[in-house]
Amino acid sequence: xxxxxxxxxxxxxxxxxxxxxxxxxxxxxxxxxxxxxxxxxxxxxxxxxxxxxxxxxxxxxxxxxxxxxxxxxxxxxxxxxxxxxxxxxxxxxxxxxxxxxxxxxxxxxxxxxxxxxxxxxxxxxxxxxxxxxxxxxxxxxxxxxxxxxxxxxxxxxxxxxxxxxxxxxxxxxxxxxxxxxxxxxxxxxxxxxxxxxxxxxxxxxxxxxxxxxxxxxxxxxxxxxxxxxxxxxxxxxxxxxxxxxxxxxxxxxxxxxxxxxxxxxxxxxxxxxxxxxxxxxxxxxxxxxxxxxxxxxxxxxxxxxxxxxxxxxxxxxxxxxxxxxxxxxxxxxxxxxxxxxxxxxxxxxxxxxxxxxxxxxxxxxxxxxxxxxxxxxxxxxxxxxxxxxxxxxxxxxxxxxxxxxxxxxxx
Amino acid sequence: xxxxxxxxxxxxxxxxxxxxxxxxxxxxxxxxxxxxxxxxxxxxxxxxxxxxxxxxxxxxxxxxxxxxxxxxxxxxxxxxxxxxxxxxxxxxxxxxxxxxxxxxxxxxxxxxxxxxxxxxxxxxxxxxxxxxxxxxxxxxxxxxxxxxxxxxxxxxxxxxxxxxxxxxxxxxxxxxxxxxxxxxxxxxxxxxxxxxxxxxxxxxxxxxxxxxxxxxxxxxxxxxxxxxxxxxxxxxxxxxxxxxxxxxxxxxxxxxxxxxxxxxxxxxxxxxxxxxxxxxxxxxxxxxxxxxxxxxxxx
Numbered sequence: 001x002x003x004x005x006x007x008x009x010x011x012x013x014x015x016x017x018x019x020x021x022x023x024x025x026x027x028x029x030x031x032x033x034x035x036x037x038x039x040x041x042x043x044x045x046x047x048x049x050x051x052x053x054x055x056x057x058x059x060x061x062x063x064x065x066x067x068x069x070x071x072x073x074x075x076x077x078x079x080x081x082x083x084x085x086x087x088x089x090x091x092x093x094x095x096x097x098x099x100x101x102x103x104x105x106x107x108x109x110x111x112x113x114x115x116x117x118x119x120x121x122x123x124x125x126x127x128x129x130x131x132x133x134x135x136x137x138x139x140x141x142x143x144x145x146x147x148x149x150x151x152x153x154x155x156x157x158x159x160x161x162x163x164x165x166x167x168x169x170x171x172x173x174x175x176x177x178x179x180x181x182x183x184x185x186x187x188x189x190x191x192x193x194x195x196x197x198x199x200x201x202x203x204x205x206x207x208x209x210x211x212x213x214x215x216x217x218x219x220x221x222x223x224x225x226x227x228x229x230x231x232x233x234x235x236x237x238x239x240x241x242x243x244x245x246x247x248x249x250x251x252x253x254x255x256x257x258x259x260x261x262x263x264x265x266x267x268x269x270x271x272x273x274x275x276x277x278x279x280x281x282x283x284x285x286x287x288x289x290x291x292x293x294x295x296x297x298x299x300x301x302x303x304x305x306x307x308x309x310x311x312x313x314x315x316x317x318x319x320x321x322x323x324x325x326x327x328x329x330x331x332x333x334x335x336x337x338x339x340x341x342x343x344x345x346x347x348x349x350x351x352x353x354x355x356x357x358x359x360x361x362x363x364x365x366x367x368x369x370x371x372x373x374x375x376x377x378x379x380x381x382x383x384x385x386x387x388x389x390x391x392x393x394x395x396x397x398x399x400x401x402x403x404x405x406x407x408x409x410x411x
Numbered sequence: 412x413x414x415x416x417x418x419x420x421x422x423x424x425x426x427x428x429x430x431x432x433x434x435x436x437x438x439x440x441x442x443x444x445x446x447x448x449x450x451x452x453x454x455x456x457x458x459x460x461x462x463x464x465x466x467x468x469x470x471x472x473x474x475x476x477x478x479x480x481x482x483x484x485x486x487x488x489x490x491x492x493x494x495x496x497x498x499x500x501x502x503x504x505x506x507x508x509x510x511x512x513x514x515x516x517x518x519x520x521x522x523x524x525x526x527x528x529x530x531x532x533x534x535x536x537x538x539x540x541x542x543x544x545x546x547x548x549x550x551x552x553x554x555x556x557x558x559x560x561x562x563x564x565x566x567x568x569x570x571x572x573x574x575x576x577x578x579x580x581x582x583x584x585x586x587x588x589x590x591x592x593x594x595x596x597x598x599x600x601x602x603x604x605x606x607x608x609x610x611x612x613x614x615x616x617x618x619x620x621x622x623x624x625x626x627x628x629x630x631x632x633x634x635x636x637x638x639x640x641x642x643x644x645x646x647x648x649x650x651x652x653x654x655x656x657x658x659x660x661x662x663x664x665x666x667x668x669x670x671x672x673x674x675x676x677x678x679x680x681x682x683x684x685x686x687x688x689x690x691x692x693x694x695x696x697x698x699x700x701x702x703x704x705x706x707x708x709x710x
Contacts, residue, residue, distance in 0.1 A: 019587065029556050029583045031507045033606035033631055036613055175513075176503075185504055192506070193632035195608060296557040296583070297504060309527025310561030311503030311520065 013259045015330060020209020023336060026329035028208040030188075030299040037195045042210040044115050049217060054114065061106050062221060065139065066096045068103075070222075072229035072390070077360040078373075083380035086388040088235070090226055092250060092395060093365060099395030100222060100250040101132035105201055107218030109136040112199035119143040119194075122201045123187040125152055125180030125246070126321035126368065127159025128395055129203030134168035144168040147187040151178035152320050159399055177314045180246075180324050184298050204247025205328035208299035212252075212328050219253025226390060227257055239383050240269040243392040244371040245342065246286070246321045248272065248328035250394035255340060268390070269341060271379075272331065273371040275317035276344035286315035288327040289335050289342045302329040318347040318403060319367035321395075343378070345371040347407075354397065355409055366395035367403065455549040455577040456600045456623035459494045460658040465675040466494035467705050468660055470553065470684035472512060473498050473531035474519030476692045481519075482534055485550075486543040487694035488687065491701025493548050496538070497580065497682065500531040500554035507582040509635025511685035528558040528567065536574035549577035551602060551623075556584045559592070568596040578602055578623055586620035604628050605651055607641065618655035624680060625651055627661045635685045637664035645677045668707035675708040 015022045020042075028038060048054040062068040070091045079087040092100040105122075112120050120142050124130030130146040137144035146163055150172050153160050163170050171190075176182035184207075191200040205215040230238065241258060243251035255270045262268075277285035285291065288303045295304035297312050305313040305325040317323040334340040345353075350367055353374035358364050365373060372391050379389055397404070404410070460466050469488040473481050485496055499512060501519035508516070519526045535550045542548075552571060559567045559581065571579070578600030584592065586603055593601065600623035605614055607630060618625055627648060630641040641647070644661065651659050660680025665671055667686070674681045683704060690696040 027588060028585060029588060030585070031582045031606070031628075032585065032604045032613070032617065033507075033608050033628060035585055035606075036608045036610050181504075185506065188506055189633055195631060295560055296555075299506075299583070301560075304557075306557070306561065307525070308561070309520075309525060309529075310555075310558035311527070 015333065016209065016213055020213065022212075022330045022333035025294070025302050025332040026209060026212060026300050028299060029296045029301065030208050031192060033192050034195050038208055038210070040115070045111060045210055045214050048111050048114055054110065058107055058110055061110075062103065066102050066106065067094065068221065069225045069229070070094050072226060072233065075361050078357060078376070081356060081360050082376035083385055084376060084383075084389055085386040087376060088238070088388070088390045089363070090222060090254070090390060090392040092222060093363070093369070093393045097128070097132045097135050098398060099128040099132065099366065100219060100253065100392075101129045101203060101395075102135065103221055103253070104203065104215050104218040104249060105129070105132040105136040108199070108201045108214070109133070109140050109142060112142060112201070113140055115199065117142075117197060117199040119145075119198045120201050121145045121147065121187055121190060121198055122203060123147045123180065123183035124159075124203060125149075125183065125323065126319065126366070126399060127152065127156040127163070128321065128366075128399070130168070130170070131159050131162050131166070133201050133203070134163040134166035137168060138166045145171055147171045147173050147183045147190065149173045149176075149178035149180065149182045152180065152183070155320050155403065156399055179314075180320065181297075181312060181315065181326075188298060204249040205252045205330060206247045206298065206300060206302070206326065212300070212330055215249050216252045216256055216330065219249050220256050222250065222253040222392060223255060223257035226254065227261060235388065237388065238268040238390050239387040240271055240379055241390045242271045242273065242372045242375050242379070244322065244368050244394060245272040245274050245289070245327060245331060246324050246368060247326075248331045250392055252328060252330055254392045255334070259339060270339065271375060272340055272342045273375055274342055274344045275319065275322035275371060276346040277316040277318070279346055280344060283313070284316040285344070286317040286323045286325070287344045288315070288325060289331060290344050292325070292327075294332065297326045300329050302326050302332040303335070318350065318407070319371070319400075321366070321368040322371065343375060345374040349374040351404065351407055351409060354404060363393070364397040365393050366397050367400045369394045454600050454623050456495065456551060456602075459549055460624060460679055462494065465678060465708055466658070466660065466680040467492060467671070467701070467708055468495040468497055468662070468680055468682040469493040469687050469701055470497040470499055470682065471691060471697075472501065472515040472519060472688050473534045474501055474522055474526035475515040475688065476518055477522055478526070478530065478534060480692065480694065482537055483694040484691045484697045485534070485538040487698035488701050489542050489544045489548055491698040492705030493701055495680070496548050496550045497553050497684070498531060498535050498550050499688075500528050500552060500558060501526055502555045502558055505555060507633055509633040509685060511636075511688050512634050515688045515691070528554060528562050529570070532570050532574050532576065535576050539575040550575070551578040551580055551600070552576050553580040553582070556581055564592050565595040568592075568599060572598055580604070580626060586616050589620060602626050607631055607647060611650070614651055614654050618651060618657065621655075621657060624658040624660050625655060626682070627651055627659050627678065628663045629661050630664050632663070634663055636666035640664065640670055640673060644674070648678050668703045671704045672707040672710065681708060
């Protein structure tokens with residue numbers, strides 16, 4: 001396969017509806033000030049993805065700038081160590097800037113430029129989306145400000161430096177816990193003030209409509225490529241396809257083409273890995289789907305970690321990209337419908353998976369992605385030693401060196 | 412999922428099959444034919460605008476700095492001459508609010524045993540029962556959507572009615588998402604907000620949905636004091652009037668007596684929030700300040 005695949009316009013699995021609802025989830029719960037901007041965005045997005053010129057530019061940048069398609073790599077030593085027949089890694093870690101995030105920022109920044117916006121803003125947790133946005137803004141000549149919690153700035157100093165090198169302003173957010181959720185709130189508030197000249201590049205498949213749908217579209221290149229590469233490599237069948245879930249953009253990008261294009265009876269198990277942090281029996285985790293209840297945060301209705309009065313709770317994970325108290329609305333729908341299974345992985349399990357992939361394959365994954373890898377031994381127990389599993393490695397672990405060193409890996 | 416029990420889905424306009432807030436009672440109460448059905452006939456909120464002069468609407472944060480002081484601040488605002496009390500419900504992610512109100516909410520929530528929607532309704536009830544003035548101004552609750560979802564739409568409406576709350580302002584509930592709330596909130600006015608960015612189409616939708624009055628957000632951004640009023644505010648109010656006969660009240664950034672007088676000259680109501688919350692720890696200061704606003708507007 002030599003070219004980048006995109007989702008087709010006609011969809012059998014047809015979510016969301018015209019108002020941006022996935023079953024009861026999603027929607028638009030924001031102040032009136034930004035509603036006209038969201039409506040304009042929805043219209044512009046729809047026009048863009050029906051415009052061949054826009055798509056050609058998007059595809060050519062994914063190919064020549066990002067380096068797509070990313071390989072589907074058969075990891076035999078990992079399969080053996082996990083007790084599985086075959087493990088294929090979808091190498092989003094090999095993308096320019098080191099994660100899947102750039103698929104989406106290229107799409108959204110091209111759209112921003114098409115809409116005549118000179119300035120983009122973004123929130124970031126681990127810094128990957130911030131770096132991807134700053135990179136794309138540099139590429140397209142857009143002004144860029146990235147909102148980042150002070151705690152994440154501390155945890156991800158290298159990415160902060162990168163963003164500044166790339167010409168972006170990094171705006172520290174000291175509210176709340178100083179993590180991803182606070183950065184989203186700060187970016188949304190800022191957008192309310194500067195909505196007329198600013199495009200908000202949301203980094204995951206969440207936020208008010210049309211963001212979840214738009215991010216899904218731009219990230220669907222992951223799953224579309226997997227399907228094409230399976231055919232090309234004559235992989236007749238995968239038993240499971242696994243991705244980690246913070247907001248859930250690499251996961252929806254992985255799963256969506258399987259939901260849309262593969263009949264249910266042939267479809268592999270689709271499994272999302274949420275962060276269990278220090279354990280689900282503690283209050284230090286990020287497992288919105290497993291432990292949350294439906295509620296509204298950041299403009300959409302979805303499973304949410306919240307208190308009795310409806311205030312969002314602090315989420316926790318060793319990985320800055322997964323400590324978000326909510327989750328993209330489509331995942332809530334997929335959970336309720338039983339179309340995707342969601343499991344949880346603790347910090348310790350993720351670190352173990354991180355160490356294993358590093359040692360047996362020479363691939364250092366992001367700690368976020370390590371949550372997906374941590375499901376492999378469980379899947380071996382469930383599916384048996386001949387099973388074939390595909391794992392999306394959403395990013396690389398360079399940014400996590402300080403954290404894994406603090407955790408005592410590598411002595 | 413536990414939201415289906417009382418809160419239900421926020422989503423019913425676009426999916427007829429979605430659970431309604433209360434299947435058992437909604438048939439009798441609901442206005443399915445016109446989910447944006449307008450005001451209760453004998454609206455106490457509407458009456459506050461029928462005094463032959465612009466109404467003064469003062470925002471007080473429930474539970475800030477503590478429950479007792481916030482109740483005293485309500486009474487102080489009433490004594491000072493407020494025509495309507497807007498009672499803020501502390502919430503952890505107040506998207507539409509600036510630093511003063513957001514920080515007051517954080518202080519209120521950190522109080523003993525927490526402080527949320529139920530507690531705010533209790534404060535409103537205590538004020539309505541004993542307002543300390545002869546003609547108590549009606550109370551409109553300003554809350555975000557999620558506390559209402561969490562408590563349950565029907566439960567929230569029931570408690571508000573029992574407390575005597577006249578209306579609600581829910582800034583992150585657009586008219587398109589309001590049908591489930593409308594179905595359970597008979598007798599409670601629901602006030603929607605226009606923004607400077609609202610297109611004529613949006614103004615038509617928002618004004619048709621709103622009851623008692625229209626909340627005109629004067630400036631883009633969040634609540635809080637601003638040095639001067641938004642340019643073109645008068646035009647903004649006039650654009651709203653093209654769509655409705657309801658009174659138009661202007662808020663966001665009105666913080667001084669002089670600004671209140673300026674707004675009173677062009678609108679039917681003046682909403683002052685952060686400038687009051689800033690003084691809320693000392694109810695006497697609130698009374699003096701509100702008295703000054705009222706005098707300037709009526710001067």
